[in-house]
Amino acid sequence: MEGNRRDNIVLPGTVVRFARIIAATALRRADAFFETLEKMPADPRRHVEALARAEGPHALYVHMPFCHQPLCRFCCFVRYPFDREMNRSYMKALAAEATWLASTAEAAKVPLVYIGGGTPSIDVYALAELVDVLRSYFGRGIDVSTEASPLDIDDEAVQVLRSAGVKRLSIGIQALSNERLRRLGRLSNTVEDALRAVEAARGRFETLNIDIVWGIASDTPETVYNEARRALELGASQVTFYPLMPAPGLRRLLRERREGPWHPMEPRLYEAVLQAARDAGYRPATPWCMDQGSELIDEYVVDYDRFLAIGLSAIGRTEGYIYVNTFTPERYVKLVAERGHAAALAKKLTVEEDMLYYASSMAFGLRWCPEQLRKRYGLLARGLNAMVAAALRILGEQKRDGSCYVLETPGSLYAAHAVQRSIYMAVNGLREWGMKTGA
Numbered sequence: 262m263e264g265n266r267r268d269n270i271v272l273p274g275t276v277v278r279f280a281r282i283i284a285a286t287a288l289r290r291a292d293a294f295f296e297t298l299e300k301m302p303a304d305p306r307r308h309v310e311a312l313a314r315a316e317g318p319h320a321l322y323v324h325m326p327f328c329h330q331p332l333c334r335f336c337c338f339v340r341y342p343f344d345r346e347m348n349r350s351y352m353k354a355l356a357a358e359a360t361w362l363a364s365t366a367e368a369a370k371v372p373l374v375y376i377g378g379g380t381p382s383i384d385v386y387a388l389a390e391l392v393d394v395l396r397s398y399f400g401r402g403i404d405v406s407t408e409a410s411p412l413d414i415d416d417e418a419v420q421v422l423r424s425a426g427v428k429r430l431s432i433g434i435q436a437l438s439n440e441r442l443r444r445l446g447r448l449s450n451t452v453e454d455a456l457r458a459v460e461a462a463r464g465r466f467e468t469l470n471i472d473i474v475w476g477i478a479s480d481t482p483e484t485v486y487n488e489a490r491r492a493l494e495l496g497a498s499q500v501t502f503y504p505l506m507p508a509p510g511l512r513r514l515l516r517e518r519r520e521g522p523w524h525p526m527e528p529r530l531y532e533a534v535l536q537a538a539r540d541a542g543y544r545p546a547t548p549w550c551m552d553q554g555s556e557l558i559d560e561y562v563v564d565y566d567r568f569l570a571i572g573l574s575a576i577g578r579t580e581g582y583i584y585v586n587t588f589t590p591e592r593y594v595k596l597v598a599e600r601g602h603a604a605a606l607a608k609k610l611t612v613e614e615d616m617l618y619y620a621s622s623m624a625f626g627l628r629w630c631p632e633q634l635r636k637r638y639g640l641l642a643r644g645l646n647a648m649v650a651a652a653l654r655i656l657g658e659q660k661r662d663g664s665c666y667v668l669e670t671p672g673s674l675y676a677a678h679a680v681q682r683s684i685y686m687a688v689n690g691l692r693e694w695g696m697k698t699g700a
């Protein structure tokens with residue numbers, strides 16, 4: 262972080278304050294949205310009708326909820342300790358839900374399948390079988406992106422995944438020192454496991470991503486910069502730097518302790534991530550994903566504002582409609598057996614909700630296209646376009662790429678990061694609620 266200060270990325274205080282204000286507004290709105298959704302059980306008949314209306318390109322998200330033990334303390338995903346029997350029943354139910362989906366959402370095209378978790382790689386042979394089933398329904402040519410634990414990735418696993426046609430592999434490394442892993446509460450693997458996994462996978466997939474988490478209490482700009490540089494030097498095509506995103510339970514605790522949800526040096530830590538990426542020759546594809554020109558990135562929501570979803574806790578969004586599947590493996594298996602799908606919550610989106618979602622995913626993909634928004638949402642888009650365009654100009658952006666702004670100054674990247682973190686924190690709230698209630 263030292264060296265020529267003129268080249269160092271520095272976020273002005275006004276930019277940080279502005280980003281925090283819009284992030285707080287986004288968090289309030291997103292929390293309120295999910296609290297409403299929690300009170301809206303899915304109506305199976307309407308669910309079928311909504312998915313039968315799905316047309317055109319949709320990504321498909323598949324959730325694999327089982328993980329190696331011990332489960333990571335920092336994690337807000339819906340995940341359960343691996344159990345061979347339960348995993349077997351779950352994989353069968355998943356294939357059955359895929360069958361239901363393919364015959365219901367017949368008019369939807371699925372060019373991309375994103376398999377997340379949990380730990381999809383926990384049984385790579387079962388994963389490869391699932392990919393095969395999905396190809397039989399959604400087309401041989403689908404792009405497949407999957408997450409993996411370093412514990413599972415060795416030469417044999419790489420061969421299985423390559424034969425299944427996995428195009429993008431994302432290894433959840435999270436930290437590159439055993440001390441950081443301990444502080445995060447990631448105890449299922451060591452740094453040595455992580456390095457071995459990267460070694461086995463490097464150069465063998467079209468895109469290799471590694472995930473790193475930042476924002477733990479002991480972080481300083483120097484530790485984050487050094488960690489980021491090490492990660493960027495491992496030879497992956499992209500590195501995604503996730504900030505810690507506490508769910509409401511942890512947020513309450515942090516408030517009581519007069520800490521968080523922001524790390525006291527959070528803007529400096531984000532500067533360190535950007536600085537390390539710039540110094541290593543990587544460019545932001547999202548505020549968190551530092552890339553070297555890959556086709557697929559970690560966040561399928563950037564390229565697909567509409568996505569179908571299967572598996573427990575999976576969230577789908579199609580034209581004017583959002584749904585969330587049930588949160589426990591037992592209930593998931595039972596619901597799929599009874600009715601083919603496992604939707605637990607669903608809501609018809611208002612035009613404003615739809616627009617805010619669309620707009621936030623556009624900004625997360627580092628673009629703002631006023632004309633596109635106006636075409637889709639008419640007069641309703643006017644106020645939002647005027648506000649965002651004014652803010653982007655203050656943050657130093659200009660219209661380019663036809664009629665769109667491309668977000669690339671540190672200020673606008675920081676603002677996009679802050680807003681997206683709020684949205685994901687609210688999603689974590691939904692997950693926390695779902696796990697607690699067993700919805």
Ligand code: SF4
Nearest residue numbers: 328332333336378379
């Ligand atoms: S961080 Fe990943 S591996 Fe750890 S518990 Fe969460 S989903 Fe499982």
